[in-house]
Amino acid sequence: MTDVLEHGQLFIGGRLVDPMGQDTIEVISPHTEQVIGRVPHAAREDVDRAVAAAREAFDSGPWPRMSLEERIEAVTRIKDAIAVRHEEIARLVSSQNGSPYSWSVLAQALGAMMVWDTAITVAREFAYEEHRAGVLGPILVRREPVGVVAAVVPWNVPQFVAGAKLAPALLTGCTVILKPSPESPLDAYLLAEIAAEAGLPEGVLSILPADREVSEYLVGHPGVDKVSFTGSVAAGKRVMEVASRNLTRITLELGGKSAAVILPDADLDAAVAGIMPNAWMNNGQACVAQTRILAPRAHYDEIAERFAAAASALVVGDPLDPATQVGPLVARRQQQRSFDYIAVGQEEGAKVLTGGGRPEGLETGWYVEPTLFGEVANTMRVAREEIFGPVVCLLPYEDEAQAVAIANDSDYGLSGSVWTADVDRGIEVARRVRTGTYNVNTFSLDMRGPFGGFKSSGLGREFGPEGFCEYLEHKTIHLPADFRGEG
Numbered sequence: 001m002t003d004v005l006e007h008g009q010l011f012i013g014g015r016l017v018d019p020m021g022q023d024t025i026e027v028i029s030p031h032t033e034q035v036i037g038r039v040p041h042a043a044r045e046d047v048d049r050a051v052a053a054a055r056e057a058f059d060s061g062p063w064p065r066m067s068l069e070e071r072i073e074a075v076t077r078i079k080d081a082i083a084v085r086h087e088e089i090a091r092l093v094s095s096q097n098g099s100p101y102s103w104s105v106l107a108q109a110l111g112a113m114m115v116w117d118t119a120i121t122v123a124r125e126f127a128y129e130e131h132r133a134g135v136l137g138p139i140l141v142r143r144e145p146v147g148v149v150a151a152v153v154p155w156n157v158p159q160f161v162a163g164a165k166l167a168p169a170l171l172t173g174c175t176v177i178l179k180p181s182p183e184s185p186l187d188a189y190l191l192a193e194i195a196a197e198a199g200l201p202e203g204v205l206s207i208l209p210a211d212r213e214v215s216e217y218l219v220g221h222p223g224v225d226k227v228s229f230t231g232s233v234a235a236g237k238r239v240m241e242v243a244s245r246n247l248t249r250i251t252l253e254l255g256g257k258s259a260a261v262i263l264p265d266a267d268l269d270a271a272v273a274g275i276m277p278n279a280w281m282n283n284g285q286a287c288v289a290q291t292r293i294l295a296p297r298a299h300y301d302e303i304a305e306r307f308a309a310a311a312s313a314l315v316v317g318d319p320l321d322p323a324t325q326v327g328p329l330v331a332r333r334q335q336q337r338s339f340d341y342i343a344v345g346q347e348e349g350a351k352v353l354t355g356g357g358r359p360e361g362l363e364t365g366w367y368v369e370p371t372l373f374g375e376v377a378n379t380m381r382v383a384r385e386e387i388f389g390p391v392v393c394l395l396p397y398e399d400e401a402q403a404v405a406i407a408n409d410s411d412y413g414l415s416g417s418v419w420t421a422d423v424d425r426g427i428e429v430a431r432r433v434r435t436g437t438y439n440v441n442t443f444s445l446d447m448r449g450p451f452g453g454f455k456s457s458g459l460g461r462e463f464g465p466e467g468f469c470e471y472l473e474h475k476t477i478h479l480p481a482d483f484r485g486e487g
Helices: 044-059 068-084 086-097 101-125 158-172 186-198 212-219 233-244 268-279 297-312 332-348 400-408 423-432 464-469
Strands: 010-012 015-017 024-028 035-040 129-133 138-145 148-152 175-179 205-207 226-230 249-253 259-262 292-296 351-354 371-374 391-397 416-419 472-478
Touching: 010 044, 010 186, 035 086, 035 186, 044 148, 044 175, 044 205, 044 212, 068 086, 068 101, 068 158, 068 186, 086 101, 086 158, 086 186, 101 158, 101 464, 148 158, 148 212, 158 175, 158 186, 158 226, 158 464, 175 212, 186 205, 212 233, 226 233, 233 249, 259 268, 259 400, 268 297, 268 416, 292 297, 292 400, 297 351, 297 371, 297 391, 332 351, 332 371, 332 391, 391 400, 400 423, 416 423
Parallel strands: 148 175, 148 226, 175 205, 226 249, 259 292, 259 416, 292 391, 371 391
Antiparallel strands: 010 015, 010 205, 024 035, 129 138, 138 472, 351 371
């Protein structure tokens, strides 16, 4: 019998309170298909309470008026607690969404800790005020907190994305309502516990698990100044539409269909080893996953053979087993989505090089075999649409110009990589591919640099000083012509 983690209250304004509604969210294990947790489903009245608390805390409370160092001290306590409890966080996230535990330790937990840690460093270096010599006289340019933030996070990397939004928002002096996904609300309660112990003032943080309808109510709430959303393109468009009614500021981090370009001079051993974990990353449930692999036609058969062998050797199984490399998908609908795309790819003429079905011996759980399609044309749906499952496409190209053209022939522009013996040549390719982040002979997501997308992959940026600016308003103060001070 599976133990069920029960939460009966909501975290509003820094404390646990009874919900206004009666609905609950059941959290289902993607491995056992059994209920592993229950939490209250926030109602609209709970949103009103959370926004009112955040509004009061921002307009009249101490948090925005504290010194930067005081806010850093509180946020550092959150970061340190995440580091101490990283194994607990990793297990909880893996239990909810199927991420392999070994990957969860690095990305879901320690990665989240790094997000908070780097944000603290950026906060200390950031210029919140600067004097400029204006055309008509001296000016003072200030950057002030935007206000009440609605942070809507997805189920695939909940702690990492929560940190990407909460850390800069809190450090700049904003107050926040965090809206976790109904598939993965349990780790949000752990974060609430950590935040309460860190001593955030009343009203600064609320956490409201809810479905799309209540999320839309939060996004459209007139008391919200800023929405930061990570999710699908369709949902992002809806967020943009609803938020626009109040001219609410928005940041959107959406989907991807990133291309890993293998140039003819690449070391194939290094390219395969470097691309593999980032093509099937998090069971394929990652917006930055390198799901289109572009191979030169002259070496296509060898590259196809190498990737097919590597994909078929991936260990699939219980996400809490440290040996697992690919776990189950988060929900039955995601499993069926992958199977549907596998069928579509075959109908379009792509060839399944490995995978394509349910793994043998895993009749329970939302599992899909790591699947590699060969002979894929970039016009096919499997090459153009984000599948968000362990399904990867291998596309041939004739020359470098065509490889760049294929990489750019996408509605998305989030990530990508190039693999070559000539790093300078790789940098030139990187300059020509229209994505928000790019990699040369590696794969990384560095929190000191801006992260976000071109085209349908989103608006705005997270991480680095650019990410801080998403939670700030710019103000110009005009000073008298004879002003000579700096304060």
